[in-house]
Amino acid sequence: MNRLKMRWxxxxxxxxxxxxxxxxxxxxxxHSFAAYDMNQTLSAEGTLKEFRWGAPHSxxxxxxxxxxxxxxxxxxxxxxxxxxxxxxxxxxxxxxxKIKVTYHPNTSGQPGGALATLKLPNGKAFSxxxxxxxxxx
Amino acid sequence: xxxxSNRPRTALRTLLSGVALxxxxxxxxxxxxxxxxxxxxxxxxxxTSQMKPVAGQVPFTPDxxxxxxxxxxxxxxxxxxxYDITLSRCSNPGVPRLALTPLRFKIWQRQNVVTFDYEWNRxxxxxxxxxxxxxxxxxxxxxxxxxxxxNGHWEGDTLVSVMDGASDRTLIDDLVPxxxxxxxxxxxxxxxxxxxxxxxxxxDPGMFTTAWDAVVxxxxxxxVIFAEDVCLDRIDAKQPAFPK
Amino acid sequence: MxxxxxxxxxxxxxxxxxxxxxxxxxxxGIAATMVMAIGPQLTVAQPAPQGPPPPGAGFPAPGGQxxxxxxxxxxxxxxxPRGGPGDGVLAQLGPPPGPVLTPAQKLVAALPPPAPGxxxxxxxxxxxxxxxxxxxxxxxxxxxxxxxxxxRSQNDMYGAAAPYTMAGAKVIARRVQSLxxxxxxxxxxxxxxxxxxxxQFDLNFPFQIMQAKDRLEFIFEEYHGRWTILLDPAKAAxxxxxxYMGTSVGHWDGNTLVVETGDFRQAIWMDVDGTxxxxxxxxxxxIRKVANAGQVPFLEVxxxIVDPANYTAPWSIVRTYGWNxxxxxxxxxxxxxxxxxxxxxxxxGLVAEPKD
Numbered sequence: 001m002n003r004l005k006m007r008w009x010x011x012x013x014x015x016x017x018x019x020x021x022x023x024x025x026x027x028x029x030x031h032s033f034a035a036y037d038m039n040q041t042l043s044a045e046g047t048l049k050e051f052r053w054g055a056p057h058s059x060x061x062x063x064x065x066x067x068x069x070x071x072x073x074x075x076x077x078x079x080x081x082x083x084x085x086x087x088x089x090x091x092x093x094x095x096x097x098k099i100k101v102t103y104h105p106n107t108s109g110q111p112g113g114a115l116a117t118l119k120l121p122n123g124k125a126f127s128x129x130x131x132x133x134x135x136x137x
Numbered sequence: 138x139x140x141x142s143n144r145p146r147t148a149l150r151t152l153l154s155g156v157a158l159x160x161x162x163x164x165x166x167x168x169x170x171x172x173x174x175x176x177x178x179x180x181x182x183x184x185t186s187q188m189k190p191v192a193g194q195v196p197f198t199p200d201x202x203x204x205x206x207x208x209x210x211x212x213x214x215x216x217x218x219x220y221d222i223t224l225s226r227c228s229n230p231g232v233p234r235l236a237l238t239p240l241r242f243k244i245w246q247r248q249n250v251v252t253f254d255y256e257w258n259r260x261x262x263x264x265x266x267x268x269x270x271x272x273x274x275x276x277x278x279x280x281x282x283x284x285x286x287x288n289g290h291w292e293g294d295t296l297v298s299v300m301d302g303a304s305d306r307t308l309i310d311d312l313v314p315x316x317x318x319x320x321x322x323x324x325x326x327x328x329x330x331x332x333x334x335x336x337x338x339x340x341d342p343g344m345f346t347t348a349w350d351a352v353v354x355x356x357x358x359x360x361v362i363f364a365e366d367v368c369l370d371r372i373d374a375k376q377p378a379f380p381k
Numbered sequence: 382m383x384x385x386x387x388x389x390x391x392x393x394x395x396x397x398x399x400x401x402x403x404x405x406x407x408x409x410g411i412a413a414t415m416v417m418a419i420g421p422q423l424t425v426a427q428p429a430p431q432g433p434p435p436p437g438a439g440f441p442a443p444g445g446q447x448x449x450x451x452x453x454x455x456x457x458x459x460x461x462p463r464g465g466p467g468d469g470v471l472a473q474l475g476p477p478p479g480p481v482l483t484p485a486q487k488l489v490a491a492l493p494p495p496a497p498g499x500x501x502x503x504x505x506x507x508x509x510x511x512x513x514x515x516x517x518x519x520x521x522x523x524x525x526x527x528x529x530x531x532x533r534s535q536n537d538m539y540g541a542a543a544p545y546t547m548a549g550a551k552v553i554a555r556r557v558q559s560l561x562x563x564x565x566x567x568x569x570x571x572x573x574x575x576x577x578x579x580x581q582f583d584l585n586f587p588f589q590i591m592q593a594k595d596r597l598e599f600i601f602e603e604y605h606g607r608w609t610i611l612l613d614p615a616k617a618a619x620x621x622x623x624x625y626m627g628t629s630v631g632h633w634d635g636n637t638l639v640v641e642t643g644d645f646r647q648a649i650w651m652d653v654d655g656t657x658x659x660x661x662x663x664x665x666x667x668i669r670k671v672a673n674a675g676q677v678p679f680l681e682v683x684x685x686i687v688d689p690a691n692y693t694a695p696w697s698i699v700r701t702y703g704w705n706x707x708x709x710x711x712x713x714x715x716x717x718x719x720x721x722x723x724x725x726x727x728x729x730g731l732v733a734e735p736k737d
Binding site: 218222225226227228229245247248249250252254258259260261263265268269271272274277282283284306360361362363364365367368369370372 | 501502503504511521522523572573574575589591593596598600604605606607609611617618620622624625626706707708709710711712713715717718720721722723724
């Protein structure tokens with residue numbers, strides 16, 4: 001079973017190390033590797049509340065409907081460089097956009113998790129290759 | 138651009154001779170010589186939450202006006218997190234709003250960097266005077282930040298800083314919006330040994346029809362150790378982000 | 382369980398960290414291994430010939446100069462004598478047994494090892510880079526960790542097992558288990574609060590030191606942290622409220638700044654795995670600037686941990702921080718944007734730690 005995820009940006013955690021260069025990798029891993037169930041991929045769609053770049057990790061917040069009620073989930077994402085390599089920049093993420101995501105859920109059972117793929121209304125898409133390498137998808 | 142007609146040039150010679158002694162912590166002398174020394178503890182002379190245009194009115198574009206009115210409405214409704222994540226989350230107020238910080242701040246002039254070290258929430262903002270680019274393995278330089286990227290240089294006795302690369306998650310003050318295209322030019326100079334002036338020029342073509350100026354004055358404060366300030370603890374305690 | 386790594390991570394994992402020495406090794410073995418293990422990494426962190434010598438080379442007394450006539454293990458540690466008549470016999474018999482571990486130390490030794498620590502490659506400083514003051518009592522400037530990062534300090538700077546009490550051992554065991562369970566505990570760092578004066582130094586982020594006659598002020602990129610060391614506490618206005626970073630008072634002992642830090646607002650995690658320090662614990666930091674000819678200067682910080690609630694005796698760890706004036710320009714660290722979001726639980730994936 002592969003629940004361990006060496007993923008340097010997933011460090012919500014203590015992982016402060018985040019925003020920081022390669023040294024971040026292990027510091028983040030120490031807490032984050034266990035936080036997501038990489039065997040599962042869930043999908044969700046809703047409204048992009050915001051995209052937060054940087055420390056202690058990048059993440060997006062999705063407003064989604066759960067049995068008719070509006071809820072929010074936080075999804076940890078890859079590095080800015082990873083997005084840039086796939087042709088995406090911060091300006092592509094507009095608050096209020098309708099987006100679709102797939103993600104590996106938090107092991108703790110809380111809504112949200114680690115991003116696998118993302119699709120924006122302008123047709124641009126993102127695939128988290130770091131997550132894929134770590135055994136996701 | 139800011140008018141500079143009021144410059145009291147007579148003060149300059151006094152300053153250049155006197156400032157190095159003005160604050161204890163420069164005693165070890167790392168601050169660069171030959172330029173005015175802005176180091177010290179400072180505080181806004183006239184506290185205000187508004188960036189007041191020298192010309193009287195903020196020259197909003199229709200989009201700018203719309204965003205401003207929306208912010209006012211959200212403020213009246215108390216929906217702070219929907220427009221001002223400094224109030225709701227203690228997020229760094231960014232440039233230029235930090236210029237209005239009600240608490241004290243220290244300026245450090247070291248190693249080609251001018252650091253603004255704020256009492257409020259230990260916030261930091263820096264102006265680069267010549268540090269070359271460093272490796273950026275995660276692409277952090279690609280994304281906007283609250284304080285953006287400020288590049289500075291000296292023009293005589295004036296520290297000129299130009300900031301861009303700002304996140305759209307900050308405001309100009311407690312209400313005035315901006316977009317990613319914000320450019321903030323600041324001119325810092327000592328207009329008296331214990332008085333620091335910041336002439337601010339704000340440009341953002343999506344929000345403002347023209348560049349506009351504001352001036353903020355700071356008074357030197359006694360040297361002090363800032364107590365550890367943790368804004369999120371205030372939020373948890375249901376207190377305002379900026380202490381009363 | 383299987384862990385996957387990128388190639389880069391694999392490359393780093395080949396490195397040995399300071400914390401990886403098994404408690405059963407002899408000290409002499411440790412000494413040799415330590416030097417070998419650290420050397421190559423330092424050449425990555427700060428390429429030769431500028432790199433500092435391995436910290437602890439020759440086993441410095443905490444914060445002081447290495448004893449010139451070092452003949453045996455550090456004080457308080459059992460180990461074989463060196464250079465005695467029995468050396469040849471020892472070599473034939475193999476390594477002698479190490480110190481006997483207490484049940485608490487055995488509990489800690491049995492934990493899965495901490496994640497391997499590395500450092501990113503960093504370009505060497507150009508020849509014309511500004512250098513710090515030659516004054517050994519002037520620590521000003523910008524510094525950054527230049528050892529492989531240690532995410533859990535289970536061994537002291539000599540390689541011996543940390544002298545855990547059973548209560549302390551249970552705390553670190555619980556925290557490590559929480560990682561294995563996929564439900565890591567929350568802590569000051571995860572909540573975007575000042576993480577305390579050991580953690581604040583211990584990751585790959587630069588800090589700047591400003592200094593006056595009566596104090597040193599540190600500002601850190603990480604957590605936009607701040608730490609003040611009072612050199613003249615009688616004259617300083619010490620804030621009434623206890624702080625996350627504690628209260629720190631220092632004095633010069635020769636060329637070493639000896640700082641005692643305590644009076645913490647709450648118990649702290651000394652590292653990312655949660656090596657504990659109680660709110661009543663103390664840290665004694667011995668900080669000195671090492672500037673050898675032809676090498677980039679560095680700060681050596683030997684931290685002695687004094688905390689009877691978690692440890693049966695004081696124990697010490699060592700870190701070094703290389704001079705780097707180009708890191709005076711920090712990357713913005715604004716954890717509040719995410720952690721402060723009222724709409725989303727800030728501790729995604731983290732759970733509250735049970736109280737003792």
